[in-house]
Amino acid sequence: MLILYLFCVFIPIVFTNVLFYNVTTNNVKNQRMKDISRAVEQINIDFRSEVEDAVTISSVFYTDYNLNQILETDYDEPAAYIEAYDTYFRRILNTYPPVYTSIQNIKFYVENPTMLHSGGIGYLSSEMKQTDWYQMLNKQDDAYPIFVRTQQEDLYLKTDTSTAKNTFSIIRAMNYFESKNHWQKYLKIDLKASTIEQIFQNQNLQGNIYLVNDKGDIEFTTDPAVDWRMDSVAYKALEFPKDAIEFQAEYSYVSYLEDWRIIATISEEEVLKDVRQSREFIFVLACLNIFIPTLIILWITRSLNERLVRILRHMKKVKNQNFDTIKQGEYLDEIGQLTSEFNRMTIQVKSLIDDVYVADIQTKSLELERRKAQLNALQSQINPHFLFNALETIRMRSLIKDETETAKIIHNMAKIFRTSLTWGKDRVMVSEEIEFIVCFLEIQKYRFEDRMDYHIDVAPSAKDCPVPKMMFLPFVENASIHGIEPLRHGGKIEVKVEREANELIFTIRDNGIGMNEDKVRQFYGYLDSEEEIGERIGVQNVIYRMKLIYGDRFHLLIESSPGAGTYIRVRVPLE
Known part of the structure; x- marks a missing residue:
């Protein structure tokens, strides 16, 4: 659930909000950049429009023939100039400023000394010829106007060169009618500083x-x-x-x-001010998107976890035969249904154990008691002590008659017989197991005389190691009966027991008739076989016993071929 929450809730929400914030930031930034670019372009257009208005007015004056005649005429007396000024010049000067609100002042600077220098007419004095705009006009060859920053008109009479240039003007030479020009004439149109500031603000x-x-x-x-x-x-x-x-x-x-x-x-x-202002809103929204699902998931996860742990705890109790049902409220989800089914199963199992299993145990107990009674009856008929006493009597009579070899064989037979019938303990020392093997080999040697020989080598460190009872004897018996006995001239059996670290190694080698590959595979097949122990003690039952005792911790190696004898090595862990 935590992994599900992390990869399906937390990371997607964080990623989505980060992506949303970045996309929003880029979109707002791009939109804001476009708005600013349009605003700058609009300022550019508005400013150019105001300047072009002044240029348009200057072009009208520049091509006005009547105006040029008034500026070029030599007046004999002031009254003649005033008459010309009133009839035409005053009217055109007063026409444009009310229409074009961005025009602050229109003035003509002339060299004609017969004109009165007032009312829009100024004298082109030597001081005026030192101004920047006059120098710029004289440097250019064409008749285009120039746009420069200038001083206010009422400040031109001052000689202070530090006076601020606080307005813009369109200035052009009135030389359209060059053939009729006797005097230098210049038009200066001042723009309102307030209008310029309003455009840029x-x-x-x-x-x-x-x-x-x-x-x-x-x-x-x-x-x-x-x-x-x-x-x-x-x-x-x-x-x-x-x-x-x-x-x-x-x-x-x-x-x-x-x-x-x-x-x-x-x-x-x-x-990005607008984005910064919405950043807190995005952060709060992201926190809500994370916090609320987290609470819901934690609540659901806690409920699931508690009920699953409760079910697991009661299942462990069932393993220990404690059939308690789960006490909890009714839930309609899957875990609630699982809990109900577990309670129903527990009640049924307990009922089955009480009704069937216990009854079956009682029936088997009665059967065991009956079998035990039968076994005791058999033992009472054939008492092992009677057999041991009888063999001991025969051995003593053989010793009295100096038949020591027969007495020795009877003693070995009695020891093997007593060992095979006494199963009070399932573990013996290696030295005890070797004694059983020696007794068996002595009896076999008595049977075959010089046809069979044997050699046993036991490492001192291995003598006191515990091993399952009669674990090695079946291998010796198999080598003697199936390997050496069929030979006409007999053979030899070599037994060796040694210890390596925490393992015990038993090996037996004979020079008998050997086994074919099918027989070897049959022995190896006992390792994977799940058959139960048979009635007789043989190699198959020994392998099965070792599987029960050691599991997969013991190792068996068989090397044999027809006519070449058999080599068997058993490696078991020490316990």
């Missing part, structure tokens, strides 16, 4: 805006740290924050604004 831009001329100098800015009215500051000389984002709008194909630019610098934090 765009409410959608929270950064600074710069109007940069073709030389890279700042002509106007909303940056309070730059005194654009008094100083000529290069834009590249300014230092901006590392996260500042720059937006530009350039003027192209406009002679009087060629290579001028409007640049806006806004911090990235300001661009």
Whole structure:
């Protein structure tokens, strides 16, 4: 459940919220960048529109023949000039400013000394010829107007060169009718500074805006740290924050604004301000998305875990024959159904044990008692002590008659007979097991005389090791009866017992008739066979006993071939 929660709830929610935040941030940032670009472009358009209005007015004056005649006429007396001024000049000067609200002032500078220098007419004095705009007009060859930053009109009479240039003007030479020009004439149209500031004070831009001329100098800015009215500051000389984002709008194909630019610098934090404001909302939403499912999953997981642990605990009790039912409320889910089925199963098993198993045990106990009675009856008919006493009497009579060899064989037979009938203990020492083997081999040697010989080698460290009773004797019996006895000239059996670390190794080798491959495979087949112990004690039953005692911890090796004898090695762990 924790893995399910981690990979299906926690990680997807965190990933989704992070992805949502990043996508939202990028979308808002891109949208904000587009809005700022459009705002800069709108400032660019509005500013150009105001300048073009002034240029349009200047073009009208530039091509006005009547106006050119008034400016070129030599007046004999002031009354003649005043009459011409009132009839035409005053009317055209008063026509445009009310229509074009961005126009602050319209003034003509002339060299004609017969005109009165007032009411829109100014004298082109030597001081005026030292101004920047006059120098710029004289340097250009065409008749296009120029756009420059200038001083307010009422400040031109001052000689203080530190006076601030606080407005913009369109200036052009009135030389359209060159053949009829006797005097130099210049038109100067001043724009309202308040209108320019209103254009650049765009409410959608929270950064600074710069109007940069073709030389890279700042002509106007909303940056309070730059005194654009008094100083000529290069834009590249300014230092901006590392996260500042720059937006530009350039003027192209406009002679009087060629290579001028409007640049806006806004911090990235300001661009992403809306996202930052919604960050807390996204964080709270993510916490709710994680916290509420977590509580629900923990509640469900705790309920599942407690009931599963309770079922497991009662199952262990059932293993120990404690058939208690689970006391809990009714649940309709799968674990509740499992609990109900467990209780029903427990009650049924307990009932079966009480009704069937116990009765069966009683029946088998009665059968065992009956078998035991039969066995006691048989033992009473043939008492082993009677047989032992009879054999001992025969042995003593043989000794009296000096038949020591017969007495020895009878003694060995009695020892083997007593060992095979006495099963009070299932474990014997290796030395005791070897005694049984010696008794058996002596009897076989008595039977075959010189046809059979044997050699036994037991390591001192192996003599006191416990082994299952009669574990090695069947292998010796098998080697003697099936290996040596069929030989005409007899053979030899070699038995060796040694200890290696915590293992006991028993080996037996004979030079008898040997076994074919099928017989060897039959012996190995006993290792995988699940048959029960038979009535006689043989190699098969020995292997089965070792499987019961040692499991897969004992090892059997058989090497044999017809006519080459048999080699068997048994390796068992010491206990």
